[in-house]
Amino acid sequence: MVSRVVLLSLRKDFRNVVGSPIAVLNMTALNPLYRLILPSYLLATAFLYHGRAVGLAQSTGSVDFQGFIFVGAFMNILMVGAIIGTSAVIGFERGSGTLEQAWTTPSSRVATAVPFAVSALALSAIGAFTCLLLGIAAFGVRLRWTTVFAIPAVLIGVAGMVGVCYLVMALLLRLGQARAVLDGGGFFLGLLSGNIFPVTVLPGPLRVISSALPSTYAIDLLRHFALGSWPLLSVRWEYPLEAVCSAGLLGLGVLAFVRAERFVSTTGRLGQF
Amino acid sequence: MGIRSDLHLHAWALVAAAKREWRVARRYPDVFIGAVAWPVVTPVVFVFQARASIGHGTPGRTGQTIPTDSVHLAVFLYLGWLVASWLALLLTESSASLSGQRVQGSLETTLLSPATRLTLLFGLAPVLLVTGALSYIAVLLALVMGFGAHIALSSALAGGLVILLAGPTLAAIAAAAGTTTLFMRRSGGLVDIARALSVTFCGFTAPLAIMPSWAAKIGRLLPPTWTVNALRNTMFGGPSKTDWTRLSLLLIGTFLAISALSLAAFAAGEQRGRRSGTLGGV
Numbered sequence: 001m002v003s004r005v006v007l008l009s010l011r012k013d014f015r016n017v018v019g020s021p022i023a024v025l026n027m028t029a030l031n032p033l034y035r036l037i038l039p040s041y042l043l044a045t046a047f048l049y050h051g052r053a054v055g056l057a058q059s060t061g062s063v064d065f066q067g068f069i070f071v072g073a074f075m076n077i078l079m080v081g082a083i084i085g086t087s088a089v090i091g092f093e094r095g096s097g098t099l100e101q102a103w104t105t106p107s108s109r110v111a112t113a114v115p116f117a118v119s120a121l122a123l124s125a126i127g128a129f130t131c132l133l134l135g136i137a138a139f140g141v142r143l144r145w146t147t148v149f150a151i152p153a154v155l156i157g158v159a160g161m162v163g164v165c166y167l168v169m170a171l172l173l174r175l176g177q178a179r180a181v182l183d184g185g186g187f188f189l190g191l192l193s194g195n196i197f198p199v200t201v202l203p204g205p206l207r208v209i210s211s212a213l214p215s216t217y218a219i220d221l222l223r224h225f226a227l228g229s230w231p232l233l234s235v236r237w238e239y240p241l242e243a244v245c246s247a248g249l250l251g252l253g254v255l256a257f258v259r260a261e262r263f264v265s266t267t268g269r270l271g272q273f
Numbered sequence: 274m275g276i277r278s279d280l281h282l283h284a285w286a287l288v289a290a291a292k293r294e295w296r297v298a299r300r301y302p303d304v305f306i307g308a309v310a311w312p313v314v315t316p317v318v319f320v321f322q323a324r325a326s327i328g329h330g331t332p333g334r335t336g337q338t339i340p341t342d343s344v345h346l347a348v349f350l351y352l353g354w355l356v357a358s359w360l361a362l363l364l365t366e367s368s369a370s371l372s373g374q375r376v377q378g379s380l381e382t383t384l385l386s387p388a389t390r391l392t393l394l395f396g397l398a399p400v401l402l403v404t405g406a407l408s409y410i411a412v413l414l415a416l417v418m419g420f421g422a423h424i425a426l427s428s429a430l431a432g433g434l435v436i437l438l439a440g441p442t443l444a445a446i447a448a449a450a451g452t453t454t455l456f457m458r459r460s461g462g463l464v465d466i467a468r469a470l471s472v473t474f475c476g477f478t479a480p481l482a483i484m485p486s487w488a489a490k491i492g493r494l495l496p497p498t499w500t501v502n503a504l505r506n507t508m509f510g511g512p513s514k515t516d517w518t519r520l521s522l523l524l525i526g527t528f529l530a531i532s533a534l535s536l537a538a539f540a541a542g543e544q545r546g547r548r549s550g551t552l553g554g555v
Contacts, residue, residue, distance in 0.1 A: 026465055030465055030469070031465070033469065034465065034468050034469035034472045034473075035472075036318075038469065038472045038473055039319065039354075039357075039472055039477060039478040039479075040318075040319065040322055040478070042472075042473070042478050042479035042483070042484075043319055043322055043323060043326070043350075043478040043479050044322070044326055045479060045483050046326075046339045046478075046479040046480060046483045047323070047326035047327060047339070053326065054328060055325070055326045055327045055328030055329070056325060056326050056328065057328065058328030058329050059325040059326075059328050060325065065326070179303075180303060180306065180307070184310075184314075187314065187315070190318070191317065191318050191321075195318065196318055196319075196321075196322045197318070197321040197322040197324070197325040198325050200325075201321050201324045201325045202321065
């Protein structure tokens with residue numbers, strides 16, 4: 001039942017996307033390109049020594065600065081896209097007055113919200129892959145065949161992102177609109193996960209928060225398998241740790257959502273914004 | 274009516290438009306909050322990236338083009354991103370202001386009046402100049418308090434003068450981008466392309482010296498590059514490091530040229546819209 005609802009909802013959201021493909025491409029792929037990737041790419045080239053990222057190699061074990069940036073950006077787009085996408089999907093439902101109708105379906109509230117999260121993640125995945133392909137085609141990004149070993153890390157990270165989607169929904173249900181908070185949240189999530197730099201350069205307190213985020217391990221494992229950079233921990237430990245953090249984030253998101261849902265149900269503010 | 278009287282009326286209309294935009298901005302102060310927060314927060318990722326890129330301080334090309342000590346590096350990156358985020362705000366808000374009026378239907382009403390079209394192109398400029406000043410102050414405070422930078426008062430004031438001189442020129446660029454609203458249903462994509470080009474060519478996060486010569490040549494022709502370079506020269510070498518006469522003439526000349534072009538483009542767009550009946554179309 002839930003899977004059918006998810007599929008139908010995905011179909012509906014993709015129909016909306018087809019109606020404004022440039023806007024979606026801009027939001028998911030072009031925005032990160034000129035806000036994050038291009039400036040960091042240029043900055044990295046300023047530190048090249050005889051065309052090699054010697055300093056980066058001393059910090060991470062890899063001289064592949066292009067790959068380092070694009071692989072981090074790939075996960076960053078997934079993270080920020082999940083946040084902005086969830087906000088956009090909820091905003092669209094609210095604006096068109098269909099959010100309350102979705103709430104009246106007989107499935108549980110947590111299951112009702114699954115399609116919103118899946119749509120947001122699917123849209124951001126389009127942007128992430130577009131950017132990665134652009135990196136391969138135009139910026140000389142070369143990924144090793146061992147990248148396939150990082151696929152489980154990405155999937156576990158995405159499961160954690162579903163938790164972030166639930167947190168965003170909880171926030172939107174409580175506050176109505178939270179653009180500034182969400183923009184800031186997306187930025188700090190990227191920063192704390194080491195989107196364009198290794199988290200080893202973060203100061204102590206930020207490093208502690210960073211080590212509790214599944215996205216940190218997802219990016220690290222992806223870089224390790226795709227570029228050969230040094231992992232933060234032994235891979236044998238990093239995978240289970242990522243899974244634990246992901247499960248924790250998912251649980252936290254669902255808990256926040258359930259409480260927010262109860263709040264809007266008792267105050268009658270579901271469709272208000 | 275005489276020319277003086279006309280000028281007086283145009284100036285009056287421009288002041289009235291600026292007052293209206295100021296009132297709206299005060300009602301929704303998120304534009305000011307964003308102008309203070311983002312230029313302070315965003316460059317942190319570039320500072321961390323630069324620290325990782327330095328590694329154990331490998332000598333070589335880096336010393337020639339970009340500072341490698343942490344304080345100078347932060348100043349370099351923060352000043353670059355200050356101009357980048359200010360320009361982004363100017364481009365986005367100018368375009369959004371015109372398309373917003375179009376959606377609300379007030380654009381056609383305004384165009385029925387004989388008031389100068391400068392009100393539509395530059396009505397928002399004073400608000401955006403204030404955001405630039407706020408961003409600059411916030412960045413200086415962040416550099417001094419967060420990174421321990423020693424910035425002399427004379428350098429800080431001279432940097433403020435650079436912001437003051439560059440503001441009208443950058444606002445004129447944004448106004449020119451805003452006129453595309455009259456030619457296209459959605460000008461957001463064009464604004465994004467302008468932002469991408471400015472990030473690529475203007476040396477916000479990297480010096481022009483590392484770019485291919487053709488890209489550096491393009492960069493040297495762009496007013497945001499002059500602004501970033503003047504700010505960095507002022508902070509690193511003091512006010513005397515900047516050729517103020519040349520900078521002023523370049524910025525004022527560019528402001529006048531772009532404003533004239535924007536007005537001409539706006540007039541052409543208006544005429545086209547009137548003929549085809551698509552002026553208020555969204």
